[in-house]
Amino acid sequence: MRKFIVFMILGVIMASFATVLANIGYVGNLNSRKFHYADCSTLKKMNPKNRVNFSSREAAISAGYVPCKRCKP
Numbered sequence: 001m002r003k004f005i006v007f008m009i010l011g012v013i014m015a016s017f018a019t020v021l022a023n024i025g026y027v028g029n030l031n032s033r034k035f036h037y038a039d040c041s042t043l044k045k046m047n048p049k050n051r052v053n054f055s056s057r058e059a060a061i062s063a064g065y066v067p068c069k070r071c072k073p
């Protein structure tokens with residue numbers, strides 16, 4: 001039982017790490033072919049299935065994405 005609780009706590013920690021990592025970097029929209037900072041307000045309205053993650057600005061540009069006019073990544 002104690003082991004189970006430890007695993008639960010570890011799971012919560014890992015999940016919050018994953019959330020933090022997901023908020024670092026750049027996010028492209030498959031539909032509009034634009035990319036944004038991960039915290040751009042436009043992303044909240046975007047369909048999650050159009051979401052593409054980029055680790056750098058260069059990676060997004062070389063994939064053919066253009067910078068968002070609102071967050072100017």
Ligand SMILES: [Zn+2]
Pocket residue numbers: 035036037040041042043068069070071072
């Ligand atoms: Zn944006």
